[in-house]
Amino acid sequence: MSMINVHEKGYVRLVDHMGSDLTVVNAARVSYSKESLELNERDVRLIKFLAQEGHTSPFRHAIAQFEVYAPLMVARQWWKYVVGSAHYEGTGDSLDAWNESSRRYITEEPAFYIPQAGEWRSKPANSKQGSGEPITWELGEKHTRELMAYVELGISKYEAALADGVCAEQARLFLPAYGLYIRWYWTASVQSVAHFLAQRLEDDAQQEIQQYAKAILELIKPIYPVSLEQLI
Incomplete structure (x- = not known):
C-alpha cells in the first residue's frame, strides 16, 4: 500500500524512500568502521540506545518522500515542522524539503474541505x-x-x-483559503518525520491533522519499524 485516503478528498501517498533501520545502525557504527549486513537484536538495542540518549544524527540518513493533498489549514500547521527541523543537535541545516502546487500557475478545479x-x-x-x-x-x-x-x-x-x-x-x-485543498511533496528524514508524528498523533492535536499523521505512520512504519517505535 502506497496511498491512504484522508477525509473525503484528501490523501497521503508514499512516493519514495531511502534506507531502513539498518541504515540507522550502519550510520552510527561507521565511527568504528563497523557494518551490519542484516538487522539483529544487537542492532535493535543500538537503535534504542541512540533514541534514548538523543544521539539523533544516524536517523537523518534514512529518508522518506510523500505527496500530500490536504486543506490549507492542515498544510500550514505541517509547515512548522519543516521550518523548525534544523534545531536538532544544533545542526544548522535541515534535510527537509517542501514543494507545493501554486495557483499562480494552475487553475485546476478548486476542492474544499467541508465538515459534515x-x-x-x-x-x-x-x-x-x-x-x-x-x-x-x-x-x-x-x-x-x-x-x-x-x-x-x-x-x-x-x-x-x-x-x-x-x-x-x-x-x-x-477562493476561501483555509479549507482549500493544496498538494505538496514533503521529503524528510526519519527523525523529522518521527518528530512530526510525536506531536500530531497526540490526543490534543487538531483532529484533521491527526488523521493525516495516522496515514503517514501507517505508510512508513513497515519500512522503519524499530526506529519509529523508539522515536515516537
Missing part, C-alpha cells in the same frame, strides 16, 4: 485553542450549509475573474 453536520466541534472549555465535544447535529447542519454557500460564492467569483481575463495569481483571492 456531525463533524463540527465546540470550543474547548478550559483552553484558548483546540476543540471540545461535537456540537448538535442540527447546528452542524446549519454551518455545513453556510460554508457550502460561502465556498460556492467564492468559486463563482473566482471563475468570473478568470473569464474576465484576470491573472490566476490574483483571481485566487476570491
Whole structure:
C-alpha cells in the first residue's frame, strides 16, 4: 500500500524512500568502521540506545518522500515542522524539503474541505485553542450549509475573474483559503518525520491533522519499524 485516503478528498501517498533501520545502525557504527549486513537484536538495542540518549544524527540518513493533498489549514500547521527541523543537535541545516502546487500557475478545479453536520466541534472549555465535544447535529447542519454557500460564492467569483481575463495569481483571492485543498511533496528524514508524528498523533492535536499523521505512520512504519517505535 502506497496511498491512504484522508477525509473525503484528501490523501497521503508514499512516493519514495531511502534506507531502513539498518541504515540507522550502519550510520552510527561507521565511527568504528563497523557494518551490519542484516538487522539483529544487537542492532535493535543500538537503535534504542541512540533514541534514548538523543544521539539523533544516524536517523537523518534514512529518508522518506510523500505527496500530500490536504486543506490549507492542515498544510500550514505541517509547515512548522519543516521550518523548525534544523534545531536538532544544533545542526544548522535541515534535510527537509517542501514543494507545493501554486495557483499562480494552475487553475485546476478548486476542492474544499467541508465538515459534515456531525463533524463540527465546540470550543474547548478550559483552553484558548483546540476543540471540545461535537456540537448538535442540527447546528452542524446549519454551518455545513453556510460554508457550502460561502465556498460556492467564492468559486463563482473566482471563475468570473478568470473569464474576465484576470491573472490566476490574483483571481485566487476570491477562493476561501483555509479549507482549500493544496498538494505538496514533503521529503524528510526519519527523525523529522518521527518528530512530526510525536506531536500530531497526540490526543490534543487538531483532529484533521491527526488523521493525516495516522496515514503517514501507517505508510512508513513497515519500512522503519524499530526506529519509529523508539522515536515516537
